Amino acid sequence: xxxxxxxxxxxxxxxxxxxxxxxxxxxxxxxxxxxxxxxxxxxxxxxxxxxxxxxxxxxxxxxxxxxxxxxxxxxxxxxxxxxxxxxxxxxxxxxxxxxxxxxxxxxxxxxxxxxxxxxxxxxxxxxxxxxxxxxxxxxxxxxxxxxxxxxxxxxxxxxxxxxxxxxxxxxxxxxxxxxxxxxxxxxxxxxxxxxxxxxxxxxxxxxxxxxxxxxxxxxxxxxxxxxxxxxxxxxxxxxxxxxxxxxxxxxxxxxxxxxxxxxxxxxxxxxxxxxxxxxxxxxxxxxxxxxxxxxxxxxxxxxxxxxxxxxxxxxxxxxxxxxxxxxxxxxxxxxxxxxxxxxxxxxxxxxxxxxxxxxxxxxxxxxxxxxxxxxxxxxxxxxxxxxxxxxxxx
Amino acid sequence: xxxxxxxxxxxxxxxxxxxxxxxxxxxxxxxxxxxxxxxxxxxxxxxxxxxxxxxxxxxxxxxxxxxxxxxxxxxxxxxxxxxxxxxxxxxxxxxxxxxxxxxxxxxxxxxxxxxxxxxxxxxxxxxxxxxxxxxxxxxxxxxxxxxxxxxxxxxxxxxxxxxxxxxxxxxxxxxxxxxxxxxxxxxxxxxxxxxxxxxxxxxxxxxxxxxxxxxxxxxxxxxxxxxxxxxxxxxxxxxxxxxxxxxxxxxxxxxxxxxxxxxxx
Numbered sequence: 001x002x003x004x005x006x007x008x009x010x011x012x013x014x015x016x017x018x019x020x021x022x023x024x025x026x027x028x029x030x031x032x033x034x035x036x037x038x039x040x041x042x043x044x045x046x047x048x049x050x051x052x053x054x055x056x057x058x059x060x061x062x063x064x065x066x067x068x069x070x071x072x073x074x075x076x077x078x079x080x081x082x083x084x085x086x087x088x089x090x091x092x093x094x095x096x097x098x099x100x101x102x103x104x105x106x107x108x109x110x111x112x113x114x115x116x117x118x119x120x121x122x123x124x125x126x127x128x129x130x131x132x133x134x135x136x137x138x139x140x141x142x143x144x145x146x147x148x149x150x151x152x153x154x155x156x157x158x159x160x161x162x163x164x165x166x167x168x169x170x171x172x173x174x175x176x177x178x179x180x181x182x183x184x185x186x187x188x189x190x191x192x193x194x195x196x197x198x199x200x201x202x203x204x205x206x207x208x209x210x211x212x213x214x215x216x217x218x219x220x221x222x223x224x225x226x227x228x229x230x231x232x233x234x235x236x237x238x239x240x241x242x243x244x245x246x247x248x249x250x251x252x253x254x255x256x257x258x259x260x261x262x263x264x265x266x267x268x269x270x271x272x273x274x275x276x277x278x279x280x281x282x283x284x285x286x287x288x289x290x291x292x293x294x295x296x297x298x299x300x301x302x303x304x305x306x307x308x309x310x311x312x313x314x315x316x317x318x319x320x321x322x323x324x325x326x327x328x329x330x331x332x333x334x335x336x337x338x339x340x341x342x343x344x345x346x347x348x349x350x351x352x353x354x355x356x357x358x359x360x361x362x363x364x365x366x367x368x369x370x371x372x373x374x375x376x377x378x379x380x381x382x383x384x385x386x387x388x389x390x391x392x393x394x
Numbered sequence: 395x396x397x398x399x400x401x402x403x404x405x406x407x408x409x410x411x412x413x414x415x416x417x418x419x420x421x422x423x424x425x426x427x428x429x430x431x432x433x434x435x436x437x438x439x440x441x442x443x444x445x446x447x448x449x450x451x452x453x454x455x456x457x458x459x460x461x462x463x464x465x466x467x468x469x470x471x472x473x474x475x476x477x478x479x480x481x482x483x484x485x486x487x488x489x490x491x492x493x494x495x496x497x498x499x500x501x502x503x504x505x506x507x508x509x510x511x512x513x514x515x516x517x518x519x520x521x522x523x524x525x526x527x528x529x530x531x532x533x534x535x536x537x538x539x540x541x542x543x544x545x546x547x548x549x550x551x552x553x554x555x556x557x558x559x560x561x562x563x564x565x566x567x568x569x570x571x572x573x574x575x576x577x578x579x580x581x582x583x584x585x586x587x588x589x590x591x592x593x594x595x596x597x598x599x600x601x602x603x604x605x606x607x608x609x610x611x612x613x614x615x616x617x618x619x620x621x622x623x624x625x626x627x628x629x630x631x632x633x634x635x636x637x638x639x640x641x642x643x644x645x646x647x648x649x650x651x652x653x654x655x656x657x658x659x
Contacts, residue, residue, distance in 0.1 A: 004529075011530055012527060012529060012530060013498055013525045013526065013527075013530060014453075014525060014527060015453075015454045015524050015525060015527070015550070015552070016524075016527050016528070016550045016551065016552045016555060016558075016562070016573070017552035017553070017554055017555075017573060018527075019527050019528075019529070019555075019558065020554050020555065020556065020557075020558065021554070158457070158460050158461075158464075159450060159451065159460075159464065164451065165451075168451050168452075168453045171453045172453060172454075172456070175454075178554075272503075273502070274499045274502055274503060275497075275498045275499045275502060275525065276451055276499065277451075277453075278525075280502075283499070285499070285503060288467075288472040288473065288500070288503070289449075289473075289499050289500045289502065289503025289504065290449060290450035290451075290467060291450045291451050291499075
């Protein structure tokens with residue numbers, strides 16, 4: 001099997017005009033990660049600019065209430081408020097190394113857009129972010145942040161006017177302008193080598209978390225979990241544990257209003273293999289093979305597909321994928337606010353909700369290690385609207 | 395029976411002419427109207443017809459074809475109804491070579507084996523899959539090669555294909571689809587800067603006719619390349635024209651016959 005694949009998933013389902021671009025990218029990426037100077041620079045910025053390493057925090061009141069020891073990997077404490085920046089620093093350094101002067105990105109909730117705009121400002125690159133017109137409406141704060149950082153935000157009006165359409169538009173632009181433009185993909189999706197690249201630049205999460213956990217507990221955790229939209233924080237969180245067969249790995253997708261309602265974002269639960277955005281993976285589709293809209297209160301999990309390595313990890317049985325509804329996630333979010341004084345991103349609250357369920361069947365001396373991928377400031381409007389019973393903006 | 399595309403192109407070559415190929419989105423203005431447009435184009439002298447099977451996420455297409463796809467999906471067009479349409483016009487005696495332009499997921503969902511069988515039954519002569527580059531074609535090619543009645547998988551070449559060209563063309567059949575500009579379908583005729591050199595490079599390697607597409611509006615657009623290429627493809631502009639004239643059969647006929655005449659003056 002070619003390195004572009006994870007089992008039957010992955011590949012390069014893009015137009016002929018991007019094939020040489022992908023090859024150049026792959027060569028440059030493979031060289032860069034073997035170049036000590038490059039990796040040193042990447043780690044320099046992670047430490048000095050992003051603020052790594054992030055703490056591994058034993059959530060004491062959650063632990064008291066729920067039983068097993070619950071550890072939070074605090075990716076929410078990164079600069080820009082989520083794990084997205086880890087990958088952006090890596091990809092933009094690579095773009096610079098390749099001599100590109102412009103970067104483009106797609107964004108749904110705006111977190112990856114903000115991270116890319118941030119990196120572009122730092123490394124003096126021209127930045128354009130594609131965002132669905134629906135998302136621009138509901139994530140206005142992040143649009144302002146991107147513009148403040150000097151990025152141009154392009155409103156995408158095609159299809160469903162959301163993340164998947166913004167991604168289509170970014171791919172179209174890239175096919176046109178690849179000569180001087182680097183496409184920064186934020187999730188563990190897209191054609192090879194993107195899923196591999198995103199994992200490489202996010203695996204720092206599990207490398208740190210594993211070491212920190214060992215230092216604190218002198219052993220490995222029983223369970224490691226993270227939320228899964230496209231799957232960037234989760235692949236980063238799983239990376240260094242994949243070979244530790246005794247550690248149970250769990251990915252948490254969004255069940256939206258409930259999988260049975262059809263309004264959800266659980267590509268693993270109900271999708272079937274298909275091709276979108278340059279990859280073959282599980283995909284929500286209708287009876288004609290057209291891509292179905294995902295649905296979740298969390299804009300970051302609102303994606304009809306999932307990264308190809310996750311599809312493979314599901315098929316191979318190494319990772320178990322489960323889903324959590326909007327209501328369950330919001331209850332967990334509230335719990336974390338009140339018990340620990342941490343307002344999590346709604347995405348991360350999905351992982352937490354499942355952890356609290358799972359805790360009930362675990363022993364007190366066991367431990368859960370959870371990726372708290374982002375903070376909830378960006379979600380303030382959605383959270384307020386939800387709890388005041390006005391439904392939500394999504 | 396010989397493949398209609400190959401037969402037609404051989405005939406054109408014998409006459410020393412250039413081929414004129416159009417693209418339209420299947421199911422517009424509705425299935426019946428679409429069938430009439432196919433037959434009208436055959437009468438007007440269009441040599442090969444590309445029929446776009448609408449998909450929810452057409453990443454290789456510009457705004458015109460995106461909008462047409464969306465509209466057609468809303469009207470209920472799918473692969474099955476498109477196959478039925480081809481079968482119907484074939485029964486009515488229409489012999490124009492028909493190529494399906496579609497995205498890979500549509501085929502994957504339908505099932506590759508089922509798809510090939512259904513194309514043979516309906517009378518589809520070729521398939522263009524813009525998001526299925528050479529490296530990903532094996533599964534589909536294997537299935538196609540099981541029956542000599544199968545449609546031909548048309549190969550696309552882009553201005554940045556460079557060293558890939560010999561590999562792409564080695565076993566290519568039907569015609570080579572040369573994307574003349576970078577990016578997506580339907581941009582204005584600002585052809586890639588070295589387009590002529592690139593077309594010459596393709597022509598040198600190719601054993602089969604070379605067609606140029608993307609961004610062509612009038613036959614004058616292709617005159618500078620006419621000596622090199624064997625024909626051209628008009629897509630987005632043709633759809634715009636159909637929209638403007640509310641899918642009037644006579645307007646389509648007039649455009650096609652005058653383009654083909656101009657091209658072969």
